[in-house]
Amino acid sequence: MxxxxxxxxxxxxxxxxxxxxxxxxxxxxxxxxxxxxxxxxxxxxxxxxxxxxxxxxxxxxxxxxxxxxxxxxxxxxxxxxxxxxxxxxxxxxxxxxxxxxxxxxxxxxxxxxxxxxxxxxxxxxxxxxxxxxxxxxxxxxxEDGSRLADWGKHVTRTHQSPSGEFQVHFYYNKVTGKILPFDYKIVFKAN
Structure with a gap:
């Protein structure tokens, strides 16, 4: 219980x-x-x-x-x-x-x-x-034995594209070096 x-x-x-x-x-x-x-x-x-x-x-x-x-x-x-x-x-x-x-x-x-x-x-x-x-x-x-506390949100440096500047937000495991392959997003900077 x-x-x-x-x-x-x-x-x-x-x-x-x-x-x-x-x-x-x-x-x-x-x-x-x-x-x-x-x-x-x-x-x-x-x-x-x-x-x-x-x-x-x-x-x-x-x-x-x-x-x-x-x-x-x-x-x-x-x-x-x-x-x-x-x-x-x-x-x-x-x-x-x-x-x-x-x-x-x-x-x-x-x-x-x-x-x-x-x-x-x-x-x-x-x-x-x-x-x-x-x-x-x-x-x-x-599933690989990692703890949830090993994971954290991370952000890439700013990149330039024809649509403007953007960053990628993703989850990264600081112990294993793995990146969660499906829970990420691209964030464009407002002009």
Whole structure:
């Protein structure tokens, strides 16, 4: 379990060591509920509370592993019943690419969980496909034993072309000297 080392009896405020002030009296329901959920023990959040906080990028360090464990635990039920609650899966899948690049073990866990699902709605399948696209980069970048931290964005010197000056932006592995062959772009300088 990914969340095994997380003390679920604690609140996000306790884990972060950061108590937010009370929201203004005219705050929206969403703002009020996020403040309240941060003060609730993780074990008492429920799926809706997890989804709401994750969607607002609150406490992701602790909540993503908890959510991923829940998704893994409920995946076999989907295979039996044909029903899967997509709301939490949607919240998790729509976190930024940077989050998944910085936590490849979480991305791998989620990818394995998705592979357990058998009856995925077309809109969710599209979202999964979009989420998996950068993961292909991560797999390619680490299949030779490299770490993601070995890779970095690099830029060539400025070149001249009939269309103007440009640079090539690409990923380079400082340890192996490899260049990622498909994730690069040409950037023309504005005149």
């Amino acid at each position: 990914l969340s095994q080392g997380i003390d679920k009896t604690k609140t996000i405020e306790e884990l972060e060591g950061n108590r937010w002030p009370d929201p203004p009296s005219d705050a929206t329901y969403l703002v009020q509920s996020v403040h309240e959920l941060r003060r609730r023990p993780i074990e008492d959040l429920g799926v809706d509370g997890l989804r709401r906080l994750i969607t607002q990028n609150v406490g992701l360090r602790w909540l993503l592993p908890v959510a991923l464990d829940h998704l893994r635990e409920t995946a076999p039920i989907e295979a039996e019943s044909g029903f899967y609650d997509d709301d939490l899966l949607h919240a998790v899948l729509t976190r930024t690419e940077e989050i998944w690049r910085n936590s490849p073990h979480l991305a791998h866990h989620l990818d394995e969980t998705i592979n357990l699902l058998t009856d995925i709605l077309p809109d969710m399948q599209r979202l999964i496909t979009e989420w998996r696209a950068p993961l292909f980069d991560m797999r390619m970048m680490t």
